[in-house]
Amino acid sequence: xxxxxxxxDDAESPVKVTDVGEEYVTLDVPESVHDAERVIPADLxxxxxxxxxxxxxxxxxxxxxxPYTNPGYAGAAQWGRENVSWDSRAGGTFDDVIDALDGTxxxxxxxxxxxxxxxxxxxxxxREDPRPLYPMAIVPHLDFQPDxxxxxxxxxxxxxxxxxxxTALMTREAWDLIQELDAYTEVSTSMTGVHVFVRxxxxxxxxxxxxxxxxxxxxxSGEVGHVEVYGAPANGRVMGTTWMHIDATPRHDVxxxxxxxxxxxxxxxxxxxxxxxxxxxxxxxxDRAEGSDIDSSKSKSAYYSLNPxxxxxxxxxxxxxxxxxxxxxxxxxxxxxxxxxxxxGVDTNDGWKCWAHEDGGGALQLIAVxxxxxxxxxxxDVMQDPVDALRVCLAARDKHATxxxxxxxxxxxxxxxxxxxxxxxxxxxQLSKANYALAxxxxxxxxxxx
Numbered sequence: 001x002x003x004x005x006x007x008x009d010d011a012e013s014p015v016k017v018t019d020v021g022e023e024y025v026t027l028d029v030p031e032s033v034h035d036a037e038r039v040i041p042a043d044l045x046x047x048x049x050x051x052x053x054x055x056x057x058x059x060x061x062x063x064x065x066x067p068y069t070n071p072g073y074a075g076a077a078q079w080g081r082e083n084v085s086w087d088s089r090a091g092g093t094f095d096d097v098i099d100a101l102d103g104t105x106x107x108x109x110x111x112x113x114x115x116x117x118x119x120x121x122x123x124x125x126x127r128e129d130p131r132p133l134y135p136m137a138i139v140p141h142l143d144f145q146p147d148x149x150x151x152x153x154x155x156x157x158x159x160x161x162x163x164x165x166x167t168a169l170m171t172r173e174a175w176d177l178i179q180e181l182d183a184y185t186e187v188s189t190s191m192t193g194v195h196v197f198v199r200x201x202x203x204x205x206x207x208x209x210x211x212x213x214x215x216x217x218x219x220x221s222g223e224v225g226h227v228e229v230y231g232a233p234a235n236g237r238v239m240g241t242t243w244m245h246i247d248a249t250p251r252h253d254v255x256x257x258x259x260x261x262x263x264x265x266x267x268x269x270x271x272x273x274x275x276x277x278x279x280x281x282x283x284x285x286x287d288r289a290e291g292s293d294i295d296s297s298k299s300k301s302a303y304y305s306l307n308p309x310x311x312x313x314x315x316x317x318x319x320x321x322x323x324x325x326x327x328x329x330x331x332x333x334x335x336x337x338x339x340x341x342x343x344x345g346v347d348t349n350d351g352w353k354c355w356a357h358e359d360g361g362g363a364l365q366l367i368a369v370x371x372x373x374x375x376x377x378x379x380x381d382v383m384q385d386p387v388d389a390l391r392v393c394l395a396a397r398d399k400h401a402t403x404x405x406x407x408x409x410x411x412x413x414x415x416x417x418x419x420x421x422x423x424x425x426x427x428x429x430q431l432s433k434a435n436y437a438l439a440x441x442x443x444x445x446x447x448x449x450x
Contacts (some may be wrong), residue, residue, distance in 0.1 A: 011037045013247035015187050023217075024169040029162065030244065033059065033189050034132075038105045038243035041184040043254035044137050044197060045094040047151055051144045053236070055079065056100060057136030059107075059189065062240055067113055067134060068092050068100035074113040074130070079138060079236060080305070080349055089144070095450070097135045107132030107241070139230050139237040149199035149256045152231030153239050154264075155180060157193040159215070170194075173217035174225065178249060180260050186242050187248040193225070194246070195239060198257040201232040203265055213268040214316045227230040227268060229261065232376035235349055302407040303393055306363030311400050312346045314370065328354055330369055331376055363400075364392050371395045371450070383412050390416025394448035 012035040017028040030036035055064035055077055066077035069092060079090040101108035115128040139153050159174035168191060178185050178196060185196045202211065211229040218224045230237040231391045245251065309324075316338040317329035325342040327333045333341030334356040346352040346366075353360035357377035359369075368374040368382040373391050383389045393413040397404040411431060417439040418425045425435050 002301055011039050013039050013245040013251070015244050015246045017246065017248040018167070020175065021172065023172055024220075026173060027160070027168045027170060027187075027246070027398065028166065029187065029191055031166070033191070033242050033244060034107065036242070036244045038134075039245035039251060040094075040105065040243050041197070041245075041250075041254055042252040043184070044151075047090075047140075047146060047254070048093050048137060051075045051140040051146065051151070052089050052093055052096075053138050053140040053151075053291065054092050054094045054097045055090075055136050055138065056097055056133040056218075059132055059134055059240075060131050062189075062238075064090075064136065064138070064238060065292065066090060067110075067133070067157055068096040071100075072113050074110075074115045074133070076116065079238070080307075090303065091138065091140075091144075094135065094137075096161040101133060101135060105135055107134055109133070109436040130146055134243075136239075136241040138239060141236040142232055142234070144236075145232050146199070149258070150201050150232040151254070151259075152198050152200045152202075152229065152261065153237060154196040154198065154261075155188075155193065155228040155239070156187075156196070156215075157195065157225050157228065158219070158223050160187065160192050161219040161223070162191050167274075169220060171215070171219060171225065173215055177227065177264065178246075180264070181257055183253055183255050183257065186247045187244040187246065189240055189242055195241065196249075197253060197254045198261065200256065200261040202229065202234070203262055209354045211265050211268065215268075227264070229265065236348070301410040302404060303364060303396055303409055303413075304362065306396060306404075307348050308352050308363040308366050309346050309348055311363050311366050311370070312344075312352060316341075317344060317346075328356065328376065329366075331356075364396060367395050367400055368392045371399075382407075382411065386412055386416035386419050388416070389413040390420065390443075391448070393443075394446055398448040408440065409443055414443060417442045 007257045009317040016028040019026055019103060056067055058065050064077040064079055065074050067074050069090060069271065070075070074206050077090045098105070099324065109130050109132045113130065115130055117125045118128050119125050139151055145151060154173045156177065160168050160170045162168045174197045178194065181198055182197045183196055183198045185194055187194055212226060214224060214226045312329050315329040316327035316332035319340055320341070324347055325345045327338040327341035328344040332338045334343055343356040344352065344354050351360055351362045352366050354376050359377045359379050363381045364377045365382055367423065368379045373381050373388055373395070382392055389410065389412040393409040414431060414436065415425060418435060421442060422433065423438065425431055
């Protein structure tokens with residue numbers, strides 16, 4: 001074990017359990033995450049030897065950065081599944097990161113690194129101010145996970161309430177869950193939640209890529225928390241590690257806990273949140289089809305890789321978005337006022353969802369709704385219609401992501417080009433070379449007119 005890890009063994013757990021009561025557990029907590037000692041578990045370091053899921057973490061901006069993959073450059077790391085492959089991964093090992101951070105885990109800063117640029121109020125661009133960077137790990141993408149017992153994050157939100165005397169109260173319900181998992185546990189950046197790291201995967205009957213359900217016990221303020229579980233078979237997840245270890249939990253262990261995860265999921269999910277056997281079979285088929293498409297199509301259109309989060313920052317959602325949820329950016333709240341509505345959620349990797357209309361998808365589907373090409377509730381299959389696909393891709397290029405200017409659109413949009421020009425083409429499968437070249441040339445000349 002390298003010297004840096006040995007030094008970490010000398011760190012003292014910054015969060016201490018001082019009392020376990022019937023309702024609440026009392027914790028001694030640091031004044032801030034920046035002042036805390038950092039205890040990093042050896043098991044996570046070991047997982048990263050193959051998974052390469054370590055990054056330099058910009059705690060202030062909540063952004064992975066990658067000076068170790070591009071020496072001297074502190075730009076945002078593109079860690080999304082569409083940006084990485086086995087030969088080109090954005091993440092590294094713990095050793096890679098600790099070397100870039102000059103051997104420290106307590107916020108290394110280097111003024112000589114090239115940071116990104118920001119725009120001031122006058123529209124002038126200048127370099128971002130350098131900020132301290134810390135080591136952090138993500139839940140790896142599915143194909144980078146360990147072969148057995150993949151890494152999983154159990155995230156308990158709004159289960160801790162800081163007090164005015166340097167202590168904090170945790171709900172006994174959350175503490176009991178932590179005890180069941182019996183694994184390395186840290187307090188989150190906000191000091192209102194905890195992260196628990198275990199080895200397991202989501203059960204096959206779960207409907208969706210994560211579990212997110214409300215807990216039952218409230219804090220003294222009346223706040224009721226919830227539990228979120230992230231891991232395989234879903235893709236990667238940034239989790240904003242702090243390494244503010246809770247001293248009454250294992251210091252280095254990230255153990256296998258499949259049975260416990262199964263019990264937690266079973267206890268906290270209703271029947272409406274699970275798949276029928278037929279739906280499970282279809283989901284498995286879709287996963288295989290999706291994986292095959294990713295592996296076999298190295299030239300997959302960049303249009304499919306657009307990040308939906310910045311596109312969502314419009315309309316009511318711009319004013320009221322909290323933690324990726326808020327009122328729908330077009331129709332706002334439906335049963336509640338915009339200021340209180342959470343009928344819309346968006347995530348970089350999982351796309352967007354409108355619970356009011358049971359609709360969702362990626363950036364292209366969201367653009368279809370924003371531009372009025374499709375109504376909310378009818379957008380998920382917009383890329384199956386050639387003409388609508390063409391309109392969406394033109395809107396994406398000309399209004400929402402100018403970086404697409406030199407990128408090739410999806411085949412369905414090119415079929416839309418040929419369709420509006422009255423050119424015959426084979427509706428099923430790929431276009432002929434002649435039709436593809438013709439459609440690309442025409443698409444480049446077109447403009448989005450609304």
